Amino acid sequence: MSATAIIVILIGIAIIMALAFYATKLVRRLKYQNQLRDAAVQKRVDRIDESIITIAKAMQQEQCPLSEGCLRIVVLLDHRPESVEYDYAKDYPAMHEMYDKIKHMPTHENRKKFPKKKIREMDKEREGYEASMKDTIQADVERLLKRFVE
Numbered sequence: 001m002s003a004t005a006i007i008v009i010l011i012g013i014a015i016i017m018a019l020a021f022y023a024t025k026l027v028r029r030l031k032y033q034n035q036l037r038d039a040a041v042q043k044r045v046d047r048i049d050e051s052i053i054t055i056a057k058a059m060q061q062e063q064c065p066l067s068e069g070c071l072r073i074v075v076l077l078d079h080r081p082e083s084v085e086y087d088y089a090k091d092y093p094a095m096h097e098m099y100d101k102i103k104h105m106p107t108h109e110n111r112k113k114f115p116k117k118k119i120r121e122m123d124k125e126r127e128g129y130e131a132s133m134k135d136t137i138q139a140d141v142e143r144l145l146k147r148f149v150e
Contacts, residue, residue: 052148066133093136
């Protein structure tokens with residue numbers, strides 16, 4: 001075999017080794033980035049779950065209006081990663097029903113844009129829903145806490 005052929009083969013081997021080293025480095029970097037992303041997603045899910053538990057316990061102890069708790073919990077459930085594939089409305093139908101009934105009502109600063117009479121009417125409507133759905137919502141809260149606390 002000629003010296004030129006040996007040099008070409010050695011250069012080829014060197015290039016292949018350099019590419020293999022670079023590919024290994026990229027795979028390790030990708031694995032590390034995936035671990036960081038997974039940890040960040042898990043941290044976010046843990047914060048969401050903690051908020052769900054806190055609100056549900058407040059609802060259970062009547063420290064939070066049922067309507068407000070339903071609004072907040074349904075939104076939080078929708079922000080969990082598996083909500084794309086999983087329908088929480090099947091597990092907590094009363095909470096979702098309350099959410100659907102009151103989601104159009106203004107909150108926070110938006111309430112100030114309405115006349116006081118209209119606000120009172122909406123509050124009365126919301127309180128009526130809370131009174132009529134109290135038992136079913138509390139049953140949903142119990143199921144929710146069993147799922148997220150245990």
